[in-house]
Amino acid sequence: MDALTLLTQRHSAPRLSEPGPDSQQLDTILAAAVKAPDHMALTPWQFVIAQGEGLLKLGEIFYQAAKTKGESGEGLARARLLPTRAPMVITVIAKVQDHPKVPVIEQHLSAGCAALAMQMAAQAQGLGGIWRTGSYAFDPTVRESLGVQGDDQIVGFLYLGTPLSRAPNKRSPDPADYVSFL
């Protein structure tokens, strides 16, 4: 797949199954992540990879978060299963440093770029993925369990695997609607 096709045809894959990325594919995905634009080369990111047992551990973290929030019944049971919707979930964390020239938002954006780069690297290798946040990205219990402190932010949970359905035939927004010229 050439670069422009990937950029203009990128899409999410919400329904994913095995196989997930193998170790070579994962290396490529991570190599793409660390090429994200990065003001002052702060490398303001951390990638927490969950597969196999790791998905159960992440599910346990979501479960504890849901319990702490007072959820019960189906909602609580569902929390534990969320990460098992894909063979691999990469939690993308913006690790923020106090820097005179690089405000927090730029470091968050950089980590976001890394998340997108990983999704595209997955798609370029015949895999699929979806970038999710949901309330757990902002949840104090989840943050604490993953060592996310202060201005650090979970910018996404990147679900990766083999798409279960073909790319949706969605209409793209018209770029002209969002463009002006000075």
Ligand SMILES: Cc1cc2nc3c(=O)[nH]c(=O)nc-3n(C[C@H](O)[C@H](O)[C@H](O)COP(=O)(O)O)c2cc1C
């Ligand atoms: C920061 C961020 C958080 C997102 N969180 C969710 C989410 O929690 N659940 C979800 O279904 N989609 C979420 N999305 C949207 C999907 O990743 C995806 O972009 C959307 O379903 C549109 O599909 P497309 O990427 O194929 O255009 C999020 C996107 C971004 C950029």
